[in-house]
Amino acid sequence: MSAVRYAVGIDLGTTHCVMAAVDLTASDRDAVVERIEAIPQLTAPGAVEERLMLPSFLYLPHPDELRAEDRVLPWDESPPFVIGELARTMGGRTPIRLVASAKSWLCHPGVDRRAAILPVEAPEEVARVSPLQASMRYLEHLQAAWDQQHPDAPLTEQDVVLTVPASFDPVARELTAEAAAAVGLNQLVLLEEPQAALYHWILASGGEWRKQVRVGDIILVIDLGGGTADFSLIAVTERDGSLELVRVAVGDHILLGGDNMDLALAHAVRAKLAEQGIQLDPWQLQGLTHGCRNAKELLLSDASVECVPVVVPSRGSRLIGGTLRTELTREEVTRNLVEGFFPRVDAAARPAGRARAALTKLGLPYAQDAAMSRHLAAFLGRQVGATRDLEGFAGRLPDSATFLHPTAVLFNGGVFKAQSLLERTLDVLNDWLAAENAPPARLLAGMDLDLAVARGAAYYGYVRRGGGVRIRGGTAKAYYVGVESAVPAVPGMEPPIEVLCIAPFGMEEGTQAQLPPQEVGLVIGEPVRFRFFGSSVRRVDQVGTVLEQWTPEEVEELEEIEATLPAEDRQPGEVVPVRLHAAVTEVGTLRLEAVPRVGTETWKVEFDVRGEE
Numbered sequence: 001m002s003a004v005r006y007a008v009g010i011d012l013g014t015t016h017c018v019m020a021a022v023d024l025t026a027s028d029r030d031a032v033v034e035r036i037e038a039i040p041q042l043t044a045p046g047a048v049e050e051r052l053m054l055p056s057f058l059y060l061p062h063p064d065e066l067r068a069e070d071r072v073l074p075w076d077e078s079p080p081f082v083i084g085e086l087a088r089t090m091g092g093r094t095p096i097r098l099v100a101s102a103k104s105w106l107c108h109p110g111v112d113r114r115a116a117i118l119p120v121e122a123p124e125e126v127a128r129v130s131p132l133q134a135s136m137r138y139l140e141h142l143q144a145a146w147d148q149q150h151p152d153a154p155l156t157e158q159d160v161v162l163t164v165p166a167s168f169d170p171v172a173r174e175l176t177a178e179a180a181a182a183v184g185l186n187q188l189v190l191l192e193e194p195q196a197a198l199y200h201w202i203l204a205s206g207g208e209w210r211k212q213v214r215v216g217d218i219i220l221v222i223d224l225g226g227g228t229a230d231f232s233l234i235a236v237t238e239r240d241g242s243l244e245l246v247r248v249a250v251g252d253h254i255l256l257g258g259d260n261m262d263l264a265l266a267h268a269v270r271a272k273l274a275e276q277g278i279q280l281d282p283w284q285l286q287g288l289t290h291g292c293r294n295a296k297e298l299l300l301s302d303a304s305v306e307c308v309p310v311v312v313p314s315r316g317s318r319l320i321g322g323t324l325r326t327e328l329t330r331e332e333v334t335r336n337l338v339e340g341f342f343p344r345v346d347a348a349a350r351p352a353g354r355a356r357a358a359l360t361k362l363g364l365p366y367a368q369d370a371a372m373s374r375h376l377a378a379f380l381g382r383q384v385g386a387t388r389d390l391e392g393f394a395g396r397l398p399d400s401a402t403f404l405h406p407t408a409v410l411f412n413g414g415v416f417k418a419q420s421l422l423e424r425t426l427d428v429l430n431d432w433l434a435a436e437n438a439p440p441a442r443l444l445a446g447m448d449l450d451l452a453v454a455r456g457a458a459y460y461g462y463v464r465r466g467g468g469v470r471i472r473g474g475t476a477k478a479y480y481v482g483v484e485s486a487v488p489a490v491p492g493m494e495p496p497i498e499v500l501c502i503a504p505f506g507m508e509e510g511t512q513a514q515l516p517p518q519e520v521g522l523v524i525g526e527p528v529r530f531r532f533f534g535s536s537v538r539r540v541d542q543v544g545t546v547l548e549q550w551t552p553e554e555v556e557e558l559e560e561i562e563a564t565l566p567a568e569d570r571q572p573g574e575v576v577p578v579r580l581h582a583a584v585t586e587v588g589t590l591r592l593e594a595v596p597r598v599g600t601e602t603w604k605v606e607f608d609v610r611g612e613e
Contacts, residue, residue, distance in 0.1 A: 004187070006150075006158045007461025009034075009196070010142060011454040012176070014103045015226025015258065015414070017054040017138050018454035019146065022462045024159075032203060032468065034458045036451055039145045041084030045070035051085060053450060054141065056226075058099040058134050059087035060119070060126055075144045081129075083141050092290030096122050096283070102134035104227045104255055104364050106179075107165075107172035109559045135179040143183055156184040159464070161457040165223075165230050166192040166476060167253035169534070171559050174589045189509070191460050193453050194221035194232035195247060195471050197412035200456030201444055202469050209469075210243050212444060213408060216396055218387065219245075220406035220441065222376070222425065225413040226258040229372060231379045233404065234471065235390055247473035249386045249404075249536060251379040256367040258293070258415050261337050264370070265292040268336050269310060269326055278324065280312065288312050295328040296337075300418035306330050334420055341372050342424040347381065347403050347432035349374045373428045380404050380432075382537060382553070389539060401436055410444040417449050474506035478541050479590055480555065481580065482531035483520050499533045499555065501545040502582040503590060512583040516544030519579055522565070522594050522603065525572030530561040530592075530605055543582070565603045578603075 005025050011018040019037040026033065038050035045066055059082040071078045082090065091098025099118045106113055108131075116128040129137070146155040162185075164176055173190055180188050191199075198221060202209045213219065215238045223230040231251035237244045266289040270280050280288065288310065295308035312324035351369035367375065380403035387393040387404070397405060409426060416422045430440040448455065463470050480499035500520070503513050535541070535555045547555065570576065578594040585591060594603040 004157065004159050005153045007161065007458050007465070008037075008146070008155060008158050009161045009163070009191075009454045009457025009459070009461060010139075011163050011193070011196070011451075011457065012103065012135065012138060013056055013225060013453070014101055014228060015056055016450065017056055017142060018052065018451055019142055020451070020454040020458040021158075022458045024462065024465060032459060032462055034203065034455050036454065037146060037149065039084075039142065040074045040148070041141070042071065042073070042082055042086035043084075044086060044089075046072070048072075048074060049085075054084045054138070054145075055088045056100070056102065056138060057087040057091055058083050058102070058129065058137055059090045060097045060099070060122075060129075061090065062097070065090075073144070075148050077144070081137065083137060088290070092287055092294075095119075095286035095290065097126055099129060099134050101227050101259065101364065102131050102138075105131035106135055106175055107168055107253060108364055109169075109171065110365065113175060132175055132179055135176065136182050139179055139183045139185065143185070156186070158187065159461045160185050160188045161191050161196075161461045161464075162188060163191050163193045163196045163453050163457050165228055165253060166194050166232050166250035167228075167230055168192075169253070169558060170589045177589065189461075189464070191457050192232070192247075192250070192473070192476075194223050194230055194250070194410075194412065195234075195473060196453045196456035196460065197221060197223060197447065198234060198245070198410060198456065198471060199459045199463070200452040201410055201447060203455065203459045204447070212442075213243070215243065215392060217407045218248075218404065219408045219410055219444070220380075220429075221410045221412065222416075223412040224257055224372065224415040227255060229254040229256045229367075229375060231376065233383060233386055233406070235387055235393065237390065237392055245469065245471040246390070247471055247476070248390065249383045250476040251375075254367050254375055255364055256370065256372065256375065257413070258296075260366070260370055261341060261415070262289050262293040262296060264336050264340055265289075265296055265328060265333065268332055269328060273312075273324070273326060284312055292328060296333055297414075299328065299330050299333050337418070338420055338424050341370055342421060342428065343371050343373055344428055344431070345371065345373050345377065347377050347435065349377045350381075351375055351378055372425070376425075376429070377403065377432070380406070385537070386539070398436070401438075403432065403436075405433055405436070405438045406441045407439070408442045408444050410447065412447060412449060412452055414450050472506075472508075474508040475503060475584055475590075476505075477534035477536045478505040478538050479503040479582070480533040480535070480547070481592065482533065483546075496548075497531065499547045499550070500580070501541045501543055501547075502580055502592060503584060504542050505535075505539045507584050509584050512581065513543045516580060518544060518546070519577045519597065521575040522578045522596075523573065523575055524565045524570060524603070525567030525574065527562060527564050530563065532558040532560065532590075534558050561605060563605060568601055 006021045009020045020034050022034045036052050039054045040048050040050050043049045068078045113131045116130050143155045213236045217236040219234040221232040233249040235246045235248050237246050291310040295310050298308050307327045307329040309327050351374045383404045411422055480501050482497045483500050485496045533555050577597045581593040583591045592605045
């Protein structure tokens with residue numbers, strides 16, 4: 001095996017994938033140079049072009065739709081599916097064959113993410129894929145593209161940093177790591193996307209970042225991409241006379257982003273067509289949504305363009321003659337997106353909920369409230385105490401504050417290429433701060449909103465080898481395991497549950513927690529459920545802390561694991577006294593080990609969805 005030459009950052013995004021690299025063997029270690037890797041992909045049948053971004057779309061064509069020679073890639077492969085720009089184009093015409101938002105499905109706890117469920121509404125003749133398989137397909141394409149351009153440094157032998165949303169739970173992290181391992185990427189670490197964005201900002205500043213922030217600053221990272229909204233808070237502290245960055249909080253996983261905006265524009269266009277007496281069916285609305293996305297991206301990226309034509313696909317046999325044409329204007333985009341997704345609200349606003357129908361179609365758990373500003377207000381309000389116990393931050397936030405006061409903001413994600421959306425978000429935040437007599441938050445500029453995450457991930461790979469500036473973070477939550485109380489049976493009542501802290505907030509990747517002093521009983525040899533819990537606000541709980549009562553705002557229940565632990569030489573159903581030992585792996589998954597009082601055997605459980613011990 002050749003020596004590791006590159007740190008490769010991969011942004012496996014909801015709508016785009018990007019790959020960047022830092023040469024670890026460069027002679028000038030003081031001048032870190034990263035570059036974006038070009039990704040060859042089909043842009044039309046039989047036509048291959050290199051692009052900086054690979055659209056995260058997988059199209060499953062009809063056998064008669066594309067010839068084998070139309071699908072040939074530079075590495076002499078002709079897969080039965082299409083990935084990238086051509087997939088997005090073909091999916092706009094036939095959306096029932098398009099796999100999109102696989103990343104969002106990968107973190108959906110309500111479905112079997114290993115089952116072939118995508119595209120969700122595809123007819124029976126379409127061979128579906130699982131969210132895990134779709135993620136693997138994108139990684140396979142990126143790996144092949146890299147290996148073609150770097151034959152002497154295959155990707156499987158490089159340090160790979162794969163980014164995930166900060167709000168990904170351990171299950172989604174485990175699945176992401178599994179997808180990477182399936183294509184041979186075993187030298188892998190996972191990095192939260194907001195942290196990657198901040199790493200890119202540090203790198204892009206050319207060493208000047210220390211002049212833009214100071215001790216006591218709270219940096220709010222707002223990452224709004226195609227499918228998700230991610231919030232993170234990073235504190236600027238001091239250690240041994242040098243500035244240090246510490247991630248202190250992350251938000252919930254919110255399925256709200258550019259996809260929602262595309263759909264909102266599609267509904268606005270449909271209403272405009274309805275006024276002309278033209279009615280669209282649901283299939284046409286899907287195609288219109290893809291057309292609105294392309295129009296939105298052009299209007300928001302080019303101020304000289306005032307309107308863009310939009311084509312509505314037809315089901316009829318007269319495809320050209322039956323195609324509808326309309327347009328999307330800059331004024332329509334601004335009105336629908338700015339006021340619809342970034343309304344001016346006060347800091348006490350919270351996302352609105354609604355009563356849901358008892359029966360619903362299989363789909364993603366999208367945010368019920370489209371107002372980004374209300375989700376941001378909820379996040380900052382919930383994290384009002386995030387810096388209370390941080391050294392050097394005592395007294396910086398007034399006791400009367402109703403939300404944590406950021407002093408600087410870093411934006412990331414393609415949505416914020418629209419200057420109007422960025423400015424509205426900053427204006428709303430600064431209105432909140434002014435209402436509590438706090439200074440306005442500064443904008444940290446210089447970001448490449450499409451490419452920053454991959455670039456920052458590559459830089460992080462360099463940092464892990466001893467160079468540059470490292471952001472301290474660890475786990476974004478404290479983790480607990482449920483322990484059932486031994487009480488007499490009562491009709492209609494389950495035994496009460498206590499939760500035992502097994503991993504404190506901020507526990508670093510690659511570390512282990514000390515054994516808590518408590519012994520608990522472990523049931524072996526028969527099916528059991530492990531109930532796990534997490535808290536993003538209880539920052540002082542240590543290993544061994546027991547909670548008998550808590551509120552849903554403090555502690556949330558995570559996905560449980562069903563398992564049958566081997567009995568070995570013991571009787572099935574025996575309760576073995578054990579102490580629990582937790583470790584956080586390099587990829588951010590939590591492993592729990594049960595160590596018996598006597599004997600040499602141990603039982604291990606991981607946060608995964610396989611149900612294996």
